[in-house]
Amino acid sequence: MSTESDLLHARVRAFIGASLRALDAESADMGTGGGETARMPASRETFEELANAIGELQMRCVGVVGRLWRARGWSGGWEEMPGVPADVFRLARVAAHPVHEDVAVFRTSGTTSGARGEHAFRTLETYAAAALGWGDLWLLGGRRDLAVISLTPPPAEANDSSLVHMIELFARQQSGGVSFHLAGGALDLDGVERASAAARAEGRRVLLCGTSFAFVHALDGAGGRDLRLPEGSRAMLTGGFKGRSREVAAEELRRGIAAAFGIEERAVVGEYGMTELSSQLYERTLLCTHARHGVYTSPPWVRVTAMDPETLAPVRRGEVGIARIVDLANVGSAIAIQTADRVRVLESGDIELLGRLPGATPRGCSLAVEEVLG
């Protein structure tokens, strides 16, 4: 199985590389395009071929996928793949390989019940290819001279965070160094101020990364600190609040970040990622003047479909549904994930994110599902 899995990983990386090279050619006039793609092998496979090959492996080797897909009668085709509900990563192991072959396990931030979803990896090479490839295009803009300021814990304190791992991947590509400013659950704003001042002194552009709640804490605690970043800097904003800070509307938060860090609003780039996925989606606002916030672009190795929440059948393009995400980079876990995030797939193929599907209002004194799942 490991040989088959290794081959599939290699084929997916080749597909990622080929996809990015094709986009590089298309987007040359936008000044994007990076070095990552040049190192990736060529691929002539189609999305469908690769998805089917991965699906067949997972049917055989990933218990939860096999049970779900047999129950639904999957016999081929990425569009027919039943999405494994994201909750399942909290309730069972979702991996084609045994525990002793894990090289990394990323965990979700947990629910009110305290349980955390787990995404185990036998290799992180494909994750890196996907994260760096798409991030390079829409967040880094092909640059290699950025300093990274991260409002997250350092890897040593959060080695099971996919977000921290991704930021570390970004930082390794950059020449400006990296600093992490969340330790023991507390945000170190003095450190952020010092890092900002150092970047200003060097005239070095910054990639500022953080979750929504970390940014809210930063804005609430900024006081009179000078957090301005040099021109050309950008911020990556990801994730929800999950009760860790007051909730702030996306527009207001973006405006606050732009004002506090002295960057343009369009340089505050929304990222959509999940522990259960290996790929990410980005807003294109940094590089496309016509792009708008709230609309995300998915990489060519990912397909997002809006599904009817009651029937889990695809809705028509332009209608709102919950996102089923088919991610080729999830070679060793579940290629198709069913989320509870409401989306609209636009004519352009871009994805408008509309927030989480609300839970049902309890009609009696029965415990609501959301009270347990958090």
Next chain:
Amino acid sequence: MSDNGARGGAGDADMRPTSSADTRATGDADMRAARVRAVVAIGERLADGRDALGREARERLPEVTGLSAEGVELALSEHLETRVSEEELGRLIERAGRARRCVVVLSANVCTGALRAIAFATATAAEVRVKASRRDPVVAELIVRALSVEEAFGAAGGSATLVSQVEASAGDEVHVYGADATIEAIAAGLDREVTLRGHGAGLGLSVIEEGADAKADAEALARDVAALARDVVAFDQRGCLSPRVLMVAGGSARAIEVAEALSGALARAEERVPRGRIEGAVRAEIARYVGTAAALGAVFEGPGHVVGVDMEPRELVVPPAARVVHVVPVRGDEIARLVRALRGAVTTVGASDGGTARTEGAITRALRDALPPGVRFTRLGQMQRPPLDGPVDLRRVERG
């Protein structure tokens, strides 16, 4: 948040029996008992489809509750408190506080829940004010209306009125039945000298232990799943006593067997008592649950129910409250870990062995150890019919 008279209760001072007031105390208890009996007598009328009160309830409840007409009939005729033994009445009065006035706040609870809540309030105070749920006011309105002309209630000093606001002053008790957030919001607006009893959301757990031998087990299983189906069907599983999770002894193969048998029993029950209407958000939760259960083990579906199995449970999944049961194979030594996250939410345990400490099996015994005091243990088929010995949910009352 306060409960069980943990704060306030000043109004009780002049009601405590003293050496010179034994007669008065006895008389007071008699008055309380008479008021509770008057409420129970109204329960009898509501349960009777030939009585004008019962007829009106049957006409109005399907629309406001969303239950099918058969579901409403089942609730009124089999789950309404229509009798109370002297022993139960004694316990109910003992559990009640002593207040000058009692305000009862009802959410869109199970439709018959108002009766017990009002009965408990009349054991607490002579003057009862009822704030009914806007979404489901029917039974509360009918009881208050009937009490206002009930001679026995008036003779016992009772008065009951419907109110639209929660207004309470020092010495009063407020009983809130609803979501935890509702209880907290009401508590925040109350005077510190007002006693608050909150009864929040909850759920029931059910247990099927292993039989002595295969033949006896097969017969017992058919009996047990039929009994459990009765518990699930009542109120379409919306009550805080409703079983949402079934723990099965004997491993994953037996859990599958039990789940399939339960699905059959629910299908048969569905023919007699169809599930009522469910909103889109619940249908969406069911769709998500079905996917999750299919990935974790197996799913058995009928037109009005779902039974899912997690063959190797890491934690307990709470399925949507719409005749959906989550089945898990368990061993006694796993119970403490599995119920940890739900510990405070469990109101009742229904067990195949009868739920009596003398006869119970390993899972039930382990649940007794793992769950806090106040959880009701009973046998399958009786989870939705607790004795009228206090509030339906004893968790908070029993906890200091």
